[in-house]
Amino acid sequence: MFIIELLKGLWVVLRTMFEKPVTYQYPEVKRPVRPRFKGRHNLHRYDNGLEKCIGCSLCAAACPSDAIFVESAENTDEQRYSPGERYASTYEINMLRCIFCGYCEDACPTEAIVLGDNYELSFYERRQAIYTKEMLIMPVPPGGKPTPQKVEPGKFNRSIPVMENPAD
Amino acid sequence: MTVALLIEYIIKSVLILAVMTAGFAYVTYYERKTLARMQSRIGPNRAGPWGIFQPVADGVKLIFKEELIPKDADKLLFLLAPVITVIPALIITAVVPWGREITLFGRQIHLYLADVNIAVLYLSAIASISVYGIVLAGWSSNNKYAMMGGLRSTAQMISYELTLGLSLVSVTLLAGSMSLVDIVETQGAHGFLGWIVWNLQQPLGFILFMIAGLAETNRAPFDLPEAEHELTAGYHTEYSGMKFAMFYMAEYIKIIAVSMIAATLFLGGYLGPFLDQLPWLGPIYLFIKTVIVIFLFIWIRATWPRFRYDRLMAFGWKVMLPLGFLNMLIAGIITVLRGG
Numbered sequence: 427m428f429i430i431e432l433l434k435g436l437w438v439v440l441r442t443m444f445e446k447p448v449t450y451q452y453p454e455v456k457r458p459v460r461p462r463f464k465g466r467h468n469l470h471r472y473d474n475g476l477e478k479c480i481g482c483s484l485c486a487a488a489c490p491s492d493a494i495f496v497e498s499a500e501n502t503d504e505q506r507y508s509p510g511e512r513y514a515s516t517y518e519i520n521m522l523r524c525i526f527c528g529y530c531e532d533a534c535p536t537e538a539i540v541l542g543d544n545y546e547l548s549f550y551e552r553r554q555a556i557y558t559k560e561m562l563i564m565p566v567p568p569g570g571k572p573t574p575q576k577v578e579p580g581k582f583n584r585s586i587p588v589m590e591n592p593a594d
Numbered sequence: 595m596t597v598a599l600l601i602e603y604i605i606k607s608v609l610i611l612a613v614m615t616a617g618f619a620y621v622t623y624y625e626r627k628t629l630a631r632m633q634s635r636i637g638p639n640r641a642g643p644w645g646i647f648q649p650v651a652d653g654v655k656l657i658f659k660e661e662l663i664p665k666d667a668d669k670l671l672f673l674l675a676p677v678i679t680v681i682p683a684l685i686i687t688a689v690v691p692w693g694r695e696i697t698l699f700g701r702q703i704h705l706y707l708a709d710v711n712i713a714v715l716y717l718s719a720i721a722s723i724s725v726y727g728i729v730l731a732g733w734s735s736n737n738k739y740a741m742m743g744g745l746r747s748t749a750q751m752i753s754y755e756l757t758l759g760l761s762l763v764s765v766t767l768l769a770g771s772m773s774l775v776d777i778v779e780t781q782g783a784h785g786f787l788g789w790i791v792w793n794l795q796q797p798l799g800f801i802l803f804m805i806a807g808l809a810e811t812n813r814a815p816f817d818l819p820e821a822e823h824e825l826t827a828g829y830h831t832e833y834s835g836m837k838f839a840m841f842y843m844a845e846y847i848k849i850i851a852v853s854m855i856a857a858t859l860f861l862g863g864y865l866g867p868f869l870d871q872l873p874w875l876g877p878i879y880l881f882i883k884t885v886i887v888i889f890l891f892i893w894i895r896a897t898w899p900r901f902r903y904d905r906l907m908a909f910g911w912k913v914m915l916p917l918g919f920l921n922m923l924i925a926g927i928i929t930v931l932r933g934g
Contacts (some may be wrong), residue, residue: 432897436894436897438897439632439897440632442632442634443628443631443632445634448635449634451636538833
């Protein structure tokens with residue numbers, strides 16, 4: 427009998443009314459993100475404060491939506507930004523184009539660009555969607571010095587660090 | 595008619611309009627909150643404590659919206675249609691009594707605007723007028739979806755008005771009067787037991803009235819005139835800003851009106867315990883009963899899916915109408931057997 431089915435439906439709805447709501451009160455309470463969540467990119471630094479990014483543009487090459495723009499410049503021992511010969515003088519990601527696929531992270535030879543857990547990317551103008559290097563780079567870790575650093579010659583010749591397998 | 599009586603009527607009329615308009619605002623809030631809880635959500639809770647100022651925020655938003663009139667619309671009818679829809683909804687409850695008599699400033703005041711002896715007829719007459727508003731809105735917008743919505747609405751409301759009328763007829767037969775005050779007093783003539791007997795006399799009546807009421811107010815599962823995924827928004831597709839707000843208002847005020855009438859005809863209206871000692875309780879009892887019936891409306895909306903159009907018509911004519919006649923027949927037989 428369909429009337430019994432209709433009444434069953436009403437009963438389910440009434441029962442649900444006395445359950446606890448599943449809503450997260452968003453701006454105040456945030457849902458924790460997953461460990462491998464792909465949010466806004468971060469440009470990482472070494473412990474001594476040098477930038478990991480060497481300006482190789484492999485991320486820009488890997489990017490399927492052409493969202494990354496890199497311009498590199500020469501490092502000197504007087505003004506050293508990153509180990510090796512070059513560093514990224516300009517690093518821009520257009521967040522309107524980015525599809526958060528994480529290919530840039532895979533392409534990066536120095537693990538400089540890592541997708542973080544910030545998903546609150548909103549802006550009023552298209553120009554604000556372009557995130558510059560200053561916005562993406564991580565703060566200098568404690569004990570490190572800000573770039574450019576004046577270093578002793580011959581110490582930071584190797585641009586690719588020795589890397590281990592990722593734990594996560 | 596003395597000046598005092600005139601002032602009394604004006605105050606009562608203004609009170610009804612104010613209560614219905616404020617009621618509209620808070621029925622939207624009530625519906626949103628209840629629907630949210632039925633869907634395991636919280637609902638509006640940002641504007642003010644527990645979101646109680648949400649209707650105010652909605653109203654302010656609608657006032658500042660741009661008012662659009664389509665280029666080829668029939669301007670006069672386009673502007674008139676929301677008014678034709680909202681006015682009947684506002685005045686339909688004029689005949690619904692809220693209580694017996696109270697003494698205020700040394701005056702005996704009846705707690706109803708008008709105890710018309712053809713109140714039931716008045717209800718069905720006024721309820722029919724709002725169909726015009728909807729069909730004119732659909733037609734004057736010069737939009738095919740609005741037109742379809744308006745046509746559907748007209749066909750639906752006319753079909754279900756028959757059932758609505760038949761359930762009103764059986765109530766009238768049993769009470770022996772068309773005045774809503776008399777109908778309420780008949781229900782309460784023999785106490786609580788008398789009220790149960792009243793509803794046992796017409797087991798179908800309340801159900802028929804509720805289903806027809808749902809269809810009359812274009813509520814789910816009969817909300818075909820505004821079936822979003824078929825007709826964008828139905829007859830009010832082209833309406834925006836305050837003109838849209840008036841349709842919205844009419845819809846919700848009609849819900850209140852139908853609930854009040856259902857409470858009056860079947861649930862004993864303003865009657866309740868201790869009414870004789872404290873006549874002020876009358877409006878409170880009516881309010882509680884109305885809120886319960888509105889809850890029924892929301893509950894049904896949250897549960898049942900929309901009818902298909904041909905089934906809606908088949909249901910209206912092949913099921914509801916015969917049942918309405920049957921109900922009327924039962925009421926008639928009971929009246930004859932009672933020797934009324």
